[in-house]
Amino acid sequence: MTELFLAHRLDLVRLAFLLAGDQETAEDVVQDAFAAVYRRWSRLAEREKVLPYLRAAVINGCRMVHRRRSVARRFRGDREVPFWSAEAAVLLGESRREVFLAVRALPRRQREALVLRYYLDLSEAEIAEVMGVSRGTVKSTASRALRALAATLQEER
Known part of the structure; x- marks a missing residue:
């Protein structure tokens, strides 16, 4: 699991960043995906399919973020929160x-x-x-x- 994390975490964070729009959310989504895999690690029969599963989990996590943001916008108005941090600008x-x-x-x-x-x-x-x-x-x-x-x-x- 550690090797998988070290090899693919940055690519998955970049994927989530492009879909979610901010780095903190991207890191949270990826961390949640890895945590879900870790909880099921002993029961995984086909470990070669873990990376596609992680990608799907990251995409689904980003979808959930967008749904939550949509609901929040309905209640507080359509204010767009600035997402350009210094790190994002450099990225x-x-x-x-x-x-x-x-x-x-x-x-x-x-x-x-x-x-x-x-x-x-x-x-x-x-x-x-x-x-x-x-x-x-x-x-x-x-x-x-x-x-x-x-x-x-x-x-x-």
């Missing part, structure tokens, strides 16, 4: 901030498909497994996301 750099904001504005499923494909470099089959959808859905979702992203970035130039 992304000025040149990537525009792309990050455009990706962040995509619908959840499109954002997940692009991050898994182009950030983690997963195949369509792996993305389908992590997201719990078919390969065809992955293809069409990624295609729509790329078109929307291109249109958004063209508008900003």
Whole structure:
């Protein structure tokens, strides 16, 4: 479990950061995913499938964060909390901030498909497994996301 944590924690935190939008939440989501795996470690029969499970757990954790934020916005208004910490600015750099904001504005499923494909470099089959959808859905979702992203970035130039 320690080797798995050391080898994949940073990639999973980056994945969660791209989906959740802030570093603290990303670290919490990843820590929760590893804790869930650790609790079940002795009962895992197929340990080679732990990494896909962790990726799916991180994505589901980010979905839960977005649901909670949505509910909170309903009760306190639509104030957007600034999320650019000094660490986040260094992580992304000025040149990537525009792309990050455009990706962040995509619908959840499109954002997940692009991050898994182009950030983690997963195949369509792996993305389908992590997201719990078919390969065809992955293809069409990624295609729509790329078109929307291109249109958004063209508008900003």
